[in-house]
Amino acid sequence: MVVTHPGRMITNLETGTRIDEVAAGIYRICTPLDVIPGGFTFNSYLIADDEPLLFHTGYRKLFPITLEAIGKVVPVSKLRWIGGSHFEGDEYGALNDILAAAPEATPFGSEIGVLTSLNDFAARPARGFGDGEEFSIGSRRMSWLYTPHVPHGWDCGILFDLSTRTLLCGDLFTQPGANMPPVTESEVLTASEGMRGMMDYYAHATSTSAVLERLASLQPSMLACQHGSAYRGDSALLIRELATTIESGNTELSERTRVVTA
Numbered sequence: 001m002v003v004t005h006p007g008r009m010i011t012n013l014e015t016g017t018r019i020d021e022v023a024a025g026i027y028r029i030c031t032p033l034d035v036i037p038g039g040f041t042f043n044s045y046l047i048a049d050d051e052p053l054l055f056h057t058g059y060r061k062l063f064p065i066t067l068e069a070i071g072k073v074v075p076v077s078k079l080r081w082i083g084g085s086h087f088e089g090d091e092y093g094a095l096n097d098i099l100a101a102a103p104e105a106t107p108f109g110s111e112i113g114v115l116t117s118l119n120d121f122a123a124r125p126a127r128g129f130g131d132g133e134e135f136s137i138g139s140r141r142m143s144w145l146y147t148p149h150v151p152h153g154w155d156c157g158i159l160f161d162l163s164t165r166t167l168l169c170g171d172l173f174t175q176p177g178a179n180m181p182p183v184t185e186s187e188v189l190t191a192s193e194g195m196r197g198m199m200d201y202y203a204h205a206t207s208t209s210a211v212l213e214r215l216a217s218l219q220p221s222m223l224a225c226q227h228g229s230a231y232r233g234d235s236a237l238l239i240r241e242l243a244t245t246i247e248s249g250n251t252e253l254s255e256r257t258r259v260v261t262a
């Protein structure tokens with residue numbers, strides 16, 4: 001398969017959509033949108049391999065823009081896997097449009113996601129991956145991790161590229177802002193906690209710490225966030241700091257609740 005390596009480029013001057021290779025063969029397609037004050041970015045990740053994989057389709061309304069960007073790396077018709085973390089517009093909105101342009105592609109998500117939404121929404125039958133299930137896309141293996149309610153949605157799961165140890169972590173570490181570098185080596189927890197303070201996008205699940213500890217134990221080399229920069233550095237440390245921050249917030253909350261209800 002012919003793959004061009006664009007390195008980094010703006011693919012649409014009007015929207016400011018850009019594409020950057022953030023790890024070997026992993027391309028971040030980023031479109032900023034004015035949805036909150038200060039702006040916000042929406043990322044899809046395209047993994048170029050024998051069976052090219054797209055993680056997050058982007059909004060349906062952005063389909064032509066996303067399509068244009070994908071085509072800079074691989075012919076869209078060659079896509080074989082199209083998936084997302086959980087069923088929302090920015091994760092799956094353009095799924096059917098992209099499936100129409102990629103006749104050999106299989107939509108995928110968690111087993112619960114397929115049961116509750118994907119097999120109803122998708123134009124073709126979807127593949128539901130079980131927790132820990134691995135699959136090959138050519139030269140690399142991907143592992144699906146079921147992360148119910150972390151950060152939200154009981155269908156939530158994320159994808160781990162075992163060859164580059166990149167964790168395609170969806171909405172974890174969501175950072176606000178429009179002009180972020182594609183990759184940062186500065187911690188992204190402060191920014192994502194700022195976002196969580198503004199909009200509490202985490203489900204209040206009892207299993208959050210255990211799920212995060214499991215992700216940390218993978219020792220990812222990169223957190224490929226859906227909103228904001230991808231983080232390269234000690235991801236395990238950052239994930240554990242996130243768990244501690246959430247836990248201490250939950251303790252405060254339950255203490256306040258105890259006082260109110262006493």
Ligand SMILES: [Fe+2]
Nearest residue numbers: 086088152171
């Ligand atoms: Fe989400």
Ligand SMILES: [Fe+2]
Nearest residue numbers: 090091171226
């Ligand atoms: Fe999202």
